[in-house]
Amino acid sequence: MLSIRTPRAAIRTASISFGAITFATSAHAHEAWLLTPDEIVALAMEPIPAIFTSYLVLGLAAVIGCIATMAALFVEEQVQPIEARLEPTLQTAAFAVGPLVLRLGLAIMLALAATGGLPRHGTAMWTQPTLLVPDMQLSLVPGWDLLVPLQIGIAILLAAGLFTRVIGAVLIGVVGIGLAVFGSKFMAYAPHFATPALVLILVGSGPWALDQIIGLSTRLTPRPAIRQAIWRLAQILVGGGFVYLAVVYKLTQPTLLIAILQHGEMPTFGLSYPVIALIMTGVEIICGALLIAGRLIRPVSLVIIGAITFLAVVLGETPLFHANLYGTMLIFALAGRTLPASISGPTEFRRVTA
Amino acid sequence: MKRSTLSRITPIAIVAGLLASLAVGAPSYNTNHTAPRAVFLSLPTDLPTPQVSLTARQDPSGNWVLQLDTQAFQFVELCVPDADALPIGHAHIIRDGVKIAAAYQPVIDIGRLPPGQHRITAILRGQDHRALLGADGLISTEIVIDVPRLGNQI
Numbered sequence: 001m002l003s004i005r006t007p008r009a010a011i012r013t014a015s016i017s018f019g020a021i022t023f024a025t026s027a028h029a030h031e032a033w034l035l036t037p038d039e040i041v042a043l044a045m046e047p048i049p050a051i052f053t054s055y056l057v058l059g060l061a062a063v064i065g066c067i068a069t070m071a072a073l074f075v076e077e078q079v080q081p082i083e084a085r086l087e088p089t090l091q092t093a094a095f096a097v098g099p100l101v102l103r104l105g106l107a108i109m110l111a112l113a114a115t116g117g118l119p120r121h122g123t124a125m126w127t128q129p130t131l132l133v134p135d136m137q138l139s140l141v142p143g144w145d146l147l148v149p150l151q152i153g154i155a156i157l158l159a160a161g162l163f164t165r166v167i168g169a170v171l172i173g174v175v176g177i178g179l180a181v182f183g184s185k186f187m188a189y190a191p192h193f194a195t196p197a198l199v200l201i202l203v204g205s206g207p208w209a210l211d212q213i214i215g216l217s218t219r220l221t222p223r224p225a226i227r228q229a230i231w232r233l234a235q236i237l238v239g240g241g242f243v244y245l246a247v248v249y250k251l252t253q254p255t256l257l258i259a260i261l262q263h264g265e266m267p268t269f270g271l272s273y274p275v276i277a278l279i280m281t282g283v284e285i286i287c288g289a290l291l292i293a294g295r296l297i298r299p300v301s302l303v304i305i306g307a308i309t310f311l312a313v314v315l316g317e318t319p320l321f322h323a324n325l326y327g328t329m330l331i332f333a334l335a336g337r338t339l340p341a342s343i344s345g346p347t348e349f350r351r352v353t354a
Numbered sequence: 355m356k357r358s359t360l361s362r363i364t365p366i367a368i369v370a371g372l373l374a375s376l377a378v379g380a381p382s383y384n385t386n387h388t389a390p391r392a393v394f395l396s397l398p399t400d401l402p403t404p405q406v407s408l409t410a411r412q413d414p415s416g417n418w419v420l421q422l423d424t425q426a427f428q429f430v431e432l433c434v435p436d437a438d439a440l441p442i443g444h445a446h447i448i449r450d451g452v453k454i455a456a457a458y459q460p461v462i463d464i465g466r467l468p469p470g471q472h473r474i475t476a477i478l479r480g481q482d483h484r485a486l487l488g489a490d491g492l493i494s495t496e497i498v499i500d501v502p503r504l505g506n507q508i
Contacts (some may be wrong), residue, residue, distance in 0.1 A: 002483070035393070036451060036452075037446070037448040037451055037452070037453055037475065037477070038451045040477075040485060041477075041478075041492060043389070043390065043393060044389055044394060044485065044487060044491050045491060046388075046389075047388060048384045048385070048387075052380065052381070052384045053381045053384045054381060055377065055381050058376070058377040059374075059375075059377045060382055061377065062373035062374055062376070062377040063369075065369065066366065066369060066372060068429045069365070069369045069370075073362070073365060077458065079455070124452065130407045136435070137435075139433070140433050140434055140435045140482075141435060155366065164467075182435045183435060184436065185434050185435055197372070243372065247376065247380075247393060251376060252383055252384060252387065253390035253392055255388070255389070255390055256390035256392055257394060273438060281415055282373075285372060285373065285376070286369055286373075289365075289368050289369045289372050289373075290365060290369070292368060293364060293368045293369070294365075301446050302480060322407040324491050
């Protein structure tokens with residue numbers, strides 16, 4: 001059924017298989033714009049696959065999902081001693097590398113969004129400034145042009161690593177503005193920008209930042225108890241975001257997800273597209289729920305990083321569409337379930353581990 | 355001991371509760387909502403379904419000009435992030451499967467066309483660019499423009 005004519009095509013199909021089967025974070029709202037007019041015409045007539053309307057099938061899928069979750073949690077307990085041994089090294093790396101990746105990823109994304117350099121599929125570059133993501137075109141909300149210089153200002157300060165924790169708080173404000181201005185459509189993006197903002201408040205600028213040079217890196221550091229609470233809130237927010245996307249854009253709009261898979265020419269391995277769509281949806285919901293529960297943080301984060309990278313490549317999207325998630329998930333993957341109780345940044349980390 | 359048991363049960367309870375509620379809720383929702391709302395805007399059944407027809411002519415400069423005649427539909431230039439389900443908006447113009455323009459007025463110049471047959475489709479869209487869905491599905495019309503190698507005619 002599927003023909004793979006060139007090595008590039010083989011890599012492409014293998015990549016989309018991995019990305020789609022493991023996770024479907026990339027199939028956000030903006031991907032509807034990938035579809036061609038003919039595909040949209042066909043989509044209008046496409047009935048909902050029976051497995052998405054069957055209580056029996058979805059009930060069985062829920063049972064399988066629960067069993068898989070229990071198995072994963074059992075494995076987590078078994079590998080706990082190994083993870084504990086690696087914990088100090090990983091957490092040191094989290095504070096050393098994570099903030100830099102997070103700051104730069106967000107800075108590039110905000111600067112490009114503000115200048116129209118991150119347009120949605122089918123829109124010319126540098127013509128439509130947006131708020132944070134390609135879908136949220138500022139031309140749709142007259143009077144909010146101020147968000148262009150605001151985003152550029154935030155981007156510059158993030159890139160320089162100046163006033164990082166304050167900028168994290170400002171970014172939460174920007175997310176609030178997005179919700180107020182764009183309404184419910186922004187719900188698809190709000191958690192995944194509020195979370196990086198919270199993480200910035202927690203970890204600060206990290207090394208290689210002006211905050212370090214002028215001695216601001218430890219200022220405004222939340223107290224340990226508050227830091228743990230914010231860390232958990234960040235996990236719940238990002239996990240909730242994935243569950244929301246899985247339910248709103250996949251479980252209840254399966255024909256759209258299937259059309260995107262068909263558009264990407266994903267190999268089926270003998271499965272039907274509806275079954276693959278159901279697996280993707282289930283995996284995303286479970287990953288989100290585990291983040292909400294604060295369990296399996298490292299493996300779930302790694303799966304998300306892998307999936308968004310592969311899907312960005314195979315769907316021909318720039319990885320910058322998910323630059324907000326790379327740094328966040330990297331810090332999650334390295335820091336794990338809890339932050340160290342008495343360490344707030346790389347400087348103190350070096351002192352303790354020396 | 356108690357805490358350890360609780361920490362084991364909590365994540366499973368969260369996942370099980372979430373999956374169970376979705377397994378119960380999703381089938382009934384999906385049975386009543388077929389077309390994905392991220393792409394389509396379903397018009398209320400108590401409103402008359404808009405209709406659209408398309409004609410094409412060539413102006414003296416050689417450009418092709420499309421005329422969209424609509425009923426129960428109003429063209430507006432304003433786009434919004436999240437449109438109400440009303441028969442107002444614009445039309446997307448598609449040539450041979452590729453979107454070439456958005457018509458915010460009933461008349462639109464699509465420029466010159468190369469020789470050959472061209473399938474021109476107009477699809478009515480809401481103010482947030484979602485395709486309008488009426489009682490019979492997509493609201494669209496299609497014509498074929500045949501551009502001969504020498505001279506241009508429909």
